[in-house]
Amino acid sequence: MANNPSAKKRVRQDAKKRLVNRYYKKSTRTAISKLRDIEDQAEAQKFFPKVVSMIDKLAKKNLWHKNKAANVKSKLSKHIKALG
Numbered sequence: 001m002a003n004n005p006s007a008k009k010r011v012r013q014d015a016k017k018r019l020v021n022r023y024y025k026k027s028t029r030t031a032i033s034k035l036r037d038i039e040d041q042a043e044a045q046k047f048f049p050k051v052v053s054m055i056d057k058l059a060k061k062n063l064w065h066k067n068k069a070a071n072v073k074s075k076l077s078k079h080i081k082a083l084g
Contacts, residue, residue, distance in 0.1 A: 021063055028054040035076060041083040048080060 002008040031051045038044040052073055059069035 021061075024054075024058060024061075025063055028058055032072065032076065036079060039083070041080060044080045044083060048076065051076065 002011050028051075031047075031054055035044060035047055035051050038047065055064070055069045055073055058064040059066045064072075
């Protein structure tokens with residue numbers, strides 16, 4: 001375990017950061033599932049930019065790999081087009 005003050009501080013900081021990261025990842029997953037549940041294409045297109053923004057933020061912070069973010073955005077886009 002942490003023996004020196006800097007290592008103890010790092011453990012505290014990591015714990016805080018982990019909670020923040022979990023919040024952003026979970027809220028993004030929830031938004032994605034809400035988007036998938038929307039039946040109306042116009043409503044889905046309205047909500048899509050918000051979800052894309054959340055996904056891009058996760059990729060920018062390296063919480064999601066950039067290719068995963070691209071794949072998810074692509075699948076969501078296909079899903080919205082199929083609603084029409």
